[in-house]
Amino acid sequence: MAISVETFFLNPEAQGTLQAQIQQMIAHGILSGRFRRGEKLPSSRKLAVHLGVSRITVTLAYTELLANDYLSARGRSGYYVSDNAPEPPPERPPVPRNDGVDWSRAIGQRFTGGVTPEKPQDWARFRYPFIYGQADPTLFDHANWRLCALQALGQKDFTALTTDYYDQDDPQLIEFIARHTLPRRGIIARPSEILVTLGAQNALWLTAQVLLTQRRVAAIENPCYHALRDILTQSRCRLAPVDVDADGLPPDAIPSDADVIFTTPSHQCPTTATMPLNRRRALLKRAAELDALIVEDDYEFEMSFLSPPSPALKSLDADGRVIYVGSFSKSLFPGLRLGYLVGSEPFIREARALRASVLRHPPGHIQRTAAYFLSLGHYDAQIRRMGRVLAERRQVIEQAVQRHGLEVAGRGAFGGSSIWMRAAEGTDMSERARALLAQSVLIEPGQNFFSGEMPPAHFYRLAYSSIPSERIDEGIAQIAQALA
Amino acid sequence: MAISVETFFLNPEAQGTLQAQIQQMIAHGILSGRFRRGEKLPSSRKLAVHLGVSRITVTLAYTELLANDYLSARGRSGYYVSDNAPEPPPERPPVPRNDGVDWSRAIGQRFTGGVTPEKPQDWARFRYPFIYGQADPTLFDHANWRLCALQALGQKDFTALTTDYYDQDDPQLIEFIARHTLPRRGIIARPSEILVTLGAQNALWLTAQVLLTQRRVAAIENPCYHALRDILTQSRCRLAPVDVDADGLPPDAIPSDADVIFTTPSHQCPTTATMPLNRRRALLKRAAELDALIVEDDYEFEMSFLSPPSPALKSLDADGRVIYVGSFSKSLFPGLRLGYLVGSEPFIREARALRASVLRHPPGHIQRTAAYFLSLGHYDAQIRRMGRVLAERRQVIEQAVQRHGLEVAGRGAFGGSSIWMRAAEGTDMSERARALLAQSVLIEPGQNFFSGEMPPAHFYRLAYSSIPSERIDEGIAQIAQALA
Incomplete structure (x- = not known):
């Protein structure tokens, strides 16, 4: 060059x-x-x-x-x-910076120090990657994604590619979500009730900013998604963790001062519990009694390969109390950074204004490519293919876990892409997980999912979304050995 | 389907x-x-x-x-x-929602109601689009962008496309920015001092969150970029607008309680003034005296086709006081949503943690495509091509403005893509701009750029980044008529 x-x-x-x-x-x-x-x-x-x-x-x-x-x-x-020019030292010496700035004073608000753990970037190097939420190259329909991206790069779509949409979204993607994606969850929404976001992370973040203040109370599931806990901690609201059971969040245990209830009814994160219909109704009733809002994170409903998913909480919501968070990260891939929010117009209006201020809009090309992939039916085919493979892996992992005497703490009734595991009490799974790295086994310790002073350390998550079936048994054997 | x-x-x-x-x-x-x-x-x-x-x-x-x-x-x-099935009514009647939620109470923080004006989405329909900041299809190297995108969609780049980078960026893009983009501005930075953002908007937003609180004072240029004003208003800091002159922000006028100074030295937004080297030094000195930080928005330095751009303020910054905001929106296209922040590590660390919480990272495919486009030299060729065409248009618009007796209030000494105009005092340019729409002329009224109770209404911006040379004179003639 x-x-x-x-x-x-x-x-x-x-x-x-x-x-x-x-x-x-x-x-x-x-x-x-x-x-x-x-x-x-x-x-x-x-x-x-x-x-x-x-x-x-x-x-x-x-x-x-x-x-x-x-x-x-x-x-x-x-x-x-010159080919004989001196080589720079392999570790570039940090250029001495005589920073005249006292950063401990200059920084007005800190955002580091959350509970979201560091994730291994090099997971694909591991032989037994029981890692959650990364794309499996053998399952993703790369060829058709490429064709759709190419189509979205054509002259016809120049505007969708290049334009500054300000606070708007790609109308084709919105239309597809309204007409085809949401009806699968029993949800009928107008375009003005939908906002495209930079993944579910961004959807949850926007929701927290609009609904919560220092004076408000957010009820969260315990355990729950650690990044959600970080988002809510940063928003400085009061957190009320509610212990989940085998059916997910128990409505009666939600404190009466809750303003917003965050829940994952399809597959509770991380225990994978699916909330039965009766409890969904009870949850809506409880929220109405408290005049609280519900944020439903429906992050992997497409992974319901064992039986059709229950309709979303949002589909049962007659009075606009539920805000629905969807994501394409699990069904397509997380690097896409596409999700969406569905809610009443006054809420979406504020979330849209905030999104415009924070980042304007998700890149147009990404939105248009997804719209093509969805509308050409590749998405449905992809989900069916993933369902078949995940069903097989799920069977293999269930058998392996049983064979090697490991204890399952929770499994999704409808499918999902992980199981929630319990080791003997007193086991420090973070330490075991670190030790297993040396054997090329990647598992996720569960401690960071829990709220409270003394989060239990003996849970862990095993995902089967990125590990081939034929390696599962061997990997589980290694884990069993490490826990023995 | x-x-x-x-x-x-x-x-x-x-x-x-x-x-x-x-x-x-x-x-x-x-x-x-x-x-x-x-x-x-x-x-x-x-x-x-x-x-x-x-x-x-x-x-x-x-x-x-x-x-x-x-x-x-x-x-x-x-x-x-059936082809004879009843057609839905052309305007779908709004489904009556019996929202049981009192949204005026439920919304904790409002983000609507800012000063950023609504922008016309259909600008390409206008015959005389003096619109700022949209991509000109005749100038953008669509073919090579497409090739780079295709390359980034290949098997080799599967990880860059699909992976969840958590809080990280595409290392190839970071490396290119560090080795090739920043040195053009005289800036030498380590990868850990760079953060990729969803456009300059996102970079400014992140910066405001990390540095400002309700107790801090942000000095801003008056007039200034309206979206920046909205960002700062939302952050609830105190705003201190400082009137700019023909050389941009006057350092002596910055109030002594300023904690952070936002400035656009390359081309002041919107007056296009370029800050001379002496004033840059004086500004750094003033900031050091006040122990204030400077946020340098270098949003269109590439558009310096008349003479080479001055080195960035950041390049003169010996004590880490300057935070630099770059963007690919003007040189590539705004729908890309790619920009970057450069600053001392303690600052970048907080901005990175916040970005991870808000959206994780900009989509990997977008980052990798940009890295290819940049490293294959297409970016340089594109900037040269744009420079040639913009130089021509600039000459045409200068002549037209003179011929039709319009008054220029500011023009960038180094180039840029717009000129700042002044109508007779008392003229309401918002009203004139609305009237001109009927004649297929699109101009940007200047009122929203100003702070204060009584923002002057007689300024306007004429951009030449999206209008062909041969239409400029005719369009200016229409404006002159409307102002006569």
Whole structure:
């Protein structure tokens, strides 16, 4: 690659001759690793014009660097960083920054220090990745996604690709969600009741900002999705964790001062419990009594391969009390960052204004590609294919877990992509999980899902969304050994 | 398109026979516009299995709908929504919602009601679009963007496309920004000092959240970017607007209690003034005296086609006081939603944690495509091409403005993509702009850029980034007439 002439600047305060400054600039670029062996330098003419110096000055600087073996010349084609140029130190030394800023004072609000654990970026390197929520390359219909993306890159869709939609969404994606996705959950919504978000994470975040303040109370499931807990902690509302049971969130246990109730009725996160219809009705009744709102995170309803999913809570909601959060992260892939919010217009209006302020809108190309993938039926085919494979893996993992004597704490009645496990009380699963890494086994310790001072450490989650069937038994054997 | 069987649900509380319920469900789907003429219904067998009813019930419902001409049968291939089916009313009547929720109470924080004006989505329909910040289809290198997107959709980049990066960015994009983009602005930064954002909007928003609180003071330029004003108003900090002059923000006028100074030194937004080097130094000095931070929004430095851009304020910043905001919206396109933040590590760490909570990360595919487009040199070629065309348009608009006797209030010394205009005092440019729409002329009234109780109404912005040269003179003539 050629080094662009625009990356060269003379420091107006620099000492020394112009020639020396140019030499130093290039040598520094090489030594700091910015310019690499084999990269071409701008011609002396170009660099001279750009810096406003005479050409001979640049030529002299280049000649000097040539003599020092920083640069090499290739006949008429110009100057290159020499193959013998000094290598930058492998670990680039941190440039000393004499920060004149006292950052402990300058930072007004802190956002680090949440409970969401660091996730392994290199999970695909592991032989037994019981990791949750990453795309399995063998299951994703990459070819058709590519075709849809290509279609969305065509001249016809130039506007959808490039335009600044301000606070709006791609109308084609909204229409598809309204006409085809939501009816699968029994939900009928107008376009003005739908907002596309940067994944379910963004949907939950927007909802928390609009509905919660320091004076309000959010009831959450215990255990629950750790990132939700971080979002709510940052919003400074009061948190009321409610212990879930085998049917999910028990309505009677919701405290009477709750303003907003966060729940995952399809597959409770992380226990995978599915809330029965009767309890859904009771939950709606309880919310109406408390005049509380419900935020329903329906994050993997498509993974209901064992039996059809129950209709969403939102579909039973006669008085606009439920805000529904959907996501394409599990059914398509998480790097897509596409989800959506469904709720009454006054709520969506505020969430839309906030989204516009925070980020305007999800990239148009992403939205249009998803709209094509959905409307051409690839999404349905993908879900059916995933369902078949996940059903098989689910059977294998159930058998393996039983064979190796591990204890299941919760399994989704309708499917899902993980099971919730319990080790002997007193076991520190974070420590075991770390030890298992050395055997190429990746599991998720459960502690961070729990609220409270003394979160139990002996739970863990095993996902089967990214591990091939034939490796499951071997992996489970390793886990059983580590827990023995 | 086929109507998916999964969009059918029996309401457990419905009255009437199962057959009647199925008929009503389908008729309602057609009347509400969800099912459209020619769309295929699920087979009676499939629907019966899905709903858990006998097949004959579904068949009887279909036969009844056939008789009523809601459906038509095509031999063995099944049932379709009939071409004679009733059309939904053209304006779908708003479904009456008996919202049991008092939204005026339920909404904890409001985000609507900002000063950012509504923008015309249909700007491309106008003959004289002096609109700012939209992509010109004749200037954007669509073909190479498409090739880069395609490359980023390949098997090799499956991880970059699909993965959940949690709080991280695409390392290839970060590396390119560090090695090639920032050095053009004279900035040397480590990867840990860079954060990719959903456009400059998102970068400014993140910065405001991390640095400002109700007790802090933000100095802003007056006039300034209206969306920034909305962001800061929402953050509830105190705003101190400082009137800009022909050289941009005057350092001496910054109040001594300012904690953070927001500035646009390359092209002041909206007056387009370029801050001279001496003033940049004075601004840094003033900030150091006040122990204030500076947020430098360098939103269109690439549009410096008249002469090379001055080095960024950030490049002169020895003590980490400047936070730099970059954007690809102007040089690539705004629908991409890609920008970046550069700052000291303690700051970037908090901004990264907040971004992870709000949205995790910008979609991987978008990041990787941009990384390819940049590293293959298409970006440089694109900027050169845009520079040539914008230089020509700039000349045409300058001449036209002079010929038709309009008054320029500010023009960027280095280029830019707009000029800032002043009409006679007392002119209400919002009203004139509305009137000009009828003549297919799109201009941007300036009032919303100003702070204060009585924002002047007689300024306006004329952008030349999306209007072809040959239409400029005619369009300016229309404006002159409207102002006469």
